[in-house]
Amino acid sequence: MIQTIADSSQYPFEWIDVTDPDDEELKQIREKHGLHESSIKDWLQPDHLPKYEDVGSYVFIIFRIHSDKVGTEADTVAELTNKLAIFMTKEFVITMHKKEWGAPEVILEQQVDQHSCEDTIQLVNEIIKSCIATYEAPSLKLTKDIEFYEENMFLKTRKASLLKGLYYLRRRVEVTRRILMLSHEIVDKMDVPGHSNTYTRDTRDLYVKLHNIYDTLFENMNHLVMVYFSISSQRTNEIVRVLTVFSVFFMPLTFIVGIYGMNFDFMPELRLKWGYPGVMILMGAITFGIYVWFKRRGWL
Template structure:
């Protein structure tokens, strides 16, 4: 679907927004605006990462915004983000995207009508800023998810599903952080020394803020995974410690039982009247002795 967001009759530039174009629309677009085939091929790659490129008489940008609906087990670039392609001419901007996107109408109502966009560079700056802003809400959700896992790891019983959830959470943070890192060149070109102004610096500030947030989330996730394995190791050690204590108590008793279970013919203790109670008292004394020894060493 092709729609004209602005035209030259009311504004100093034209903005054409295209949603999920078919091959015929792409061919017509390529011929009409003399777009390079490499740009179209980059657009057709569903997992293409962010890029900024000068192509003939226009600038080609691919930016990835965070997807609206992300499942708990999403862990790839295509599952976590949506792609927007931007063709910036001197007096024309073309945006391509697969899914519905509310940013064009929002920018038209809040920036273009208020005349804060006077040329295509300022318009593209607003588009990039709106794309970067899509990472704010997911960062808050990831922060609350990390807090949830911390609470379950330290205050509640560890469940087998906890490690699976930690894996997907770490992947989401890692992939989103990598996409933001690869977007640095785009923000840098938009806010270059020759073109820098208040609006482009706002875009850079938002980018730096979110980049730092996702860096912190990534560090927290790495620490959380390490803590998970440390707690698992500690609990395993506690179980082994309990089993070791039980084995120490039963080892001498098993030794005594083994001796008197050999059934040799000449074993005088077998015919003693007090042989059985004597052995039971001996075994009880050994158990009490081991208990007292453990207590004094602080092992119980």
Template sequence: MLKQLASKSANGFDWIDISDPQHDELHETATRYNLHEELLDDSLQSDHLPKYETMRDYVFMIFRIHTESKAMEADTVQLLTHKIAIFYSKEFIVTIHRKPHALIDTLAALVTEGQCTGSFHLLNNIIKACLLTYDAPSRDLSRGLEYYEEQIFLRTRKVPLLKGMYFLKRKVDLIRRMLILSYDIIDNIDAEQGDVNTRDTRDLYIRLQNIYDALSDNINHLLSLYFNVSAQRTNDTVRILTVFSVFFMPLTFIVGIYGMNFEYMPELQQKWAYPTVLGVMAVIVLLIYLWFRRKGWL
């Protein structure tokens, strides 16, 4: 669906927004503003990564914004992000996206109220609004990280920790990748006509990048701690089982001897043989216990 959200007569520049693009709408817009066909093809690719490309009369960029999906197992570019393609010049802005986005309506309201002084100002606001879609997810991911830390260190109940941490790591790494690939867009916008607004956008970008870098480091450390704690718990279990086996090995040896079916075993005919053997077993257990205590193994 094609909408004209700003016009040269009223705002000094044209803003054409196309959601769920159709062939005739794209062809009409491309003809009107002399847009390259290959760039239009890029704008229709749902999994295209962020890019910045300078043409003779305009600039083409693709920015990916975070979706509102809450699915734990969403870990791909298509599931976690949506694409917005932007054609920009001083005379016009064309935005192309498959799904409607609230940020477009918010920015359209700013244009209507006269709060955008030109196409570059609007472009900066679009990029800033796209960046802000990563702000709330960073807090959700931080809370998820804190939850898994609590489960690892403070809880004993069973939860699918490894699976949850895997998807958490995938989300953080994917968002970091989107931000890294978006650097050229931020850098070129701030370098072309840099002002207070573009520097504010760059500061937002740097803050988000630092947040997701820290999240990535923390989740990697948490995974290492998870495996170390799991190994430690396994070692504790093996140690306990080893202690029990050490206690029972000599007792099993004695029982094995007197369980042999030989006809001549003198001890079997003695009146005090049974309590004597039990006493010997008790003494052996006590000596093993004292030895373990002395070594600090119990």
């Protein structure tokens, strides 16, 4: 679907928004506006990463918008984000995307109609700012998810699904952080000398803020995974320690039982009247002695 958001008869530029075009619509747009075939091929790739390219007659930008709804096991670029292609000249801006995108009407009402966009560069800056802003809400959600896993890890009994959830959470943070890192060049190109103003600096500030947030989330996730394995190792050591204590108690008792379990005919203690009670008392004394020793050493 091809929609004209801003017409050149009313505004200093023309803004055309294209949603999930078919082959005929793509051909029409490419021929009418002189778009290079390689740019269209890049847009058609579902998992293409952010890029900024000066084709000559126009500037071609691919930006990734964070998806509104993300599954709990989503961990790829295509699953976490939607692709937006921007074609920019001095006369027009074309935005192309596969899924519905509600930002054009908001930008038109709040920025273009308020005369905050005097040329296409400022318009594209607002579009990119709107795209970057989509990463803010997911960062808050990721922060809450990390806090949830921290609480379950330290305060509650760990479940088998905890490690799986940590994996997918770390993957979401890592992929989103990588997309933001690759978007750095686009933000830089919007805030170059000659075009830098309050609006482009706002975009840069928002980008830097979210970049730092996702860097922190990534560090927290790595730390959380390390803590998970440390706790697992600690609890394993605790189990081994308890089993070792039990084995130390039973080791001398097993030795005594083994001695008197041998089938020799001439063992001297076999005919003693008080042999059995004596051995039982000896075993009890050994057990008590080991307990006292462990207690004094602080092992119990």
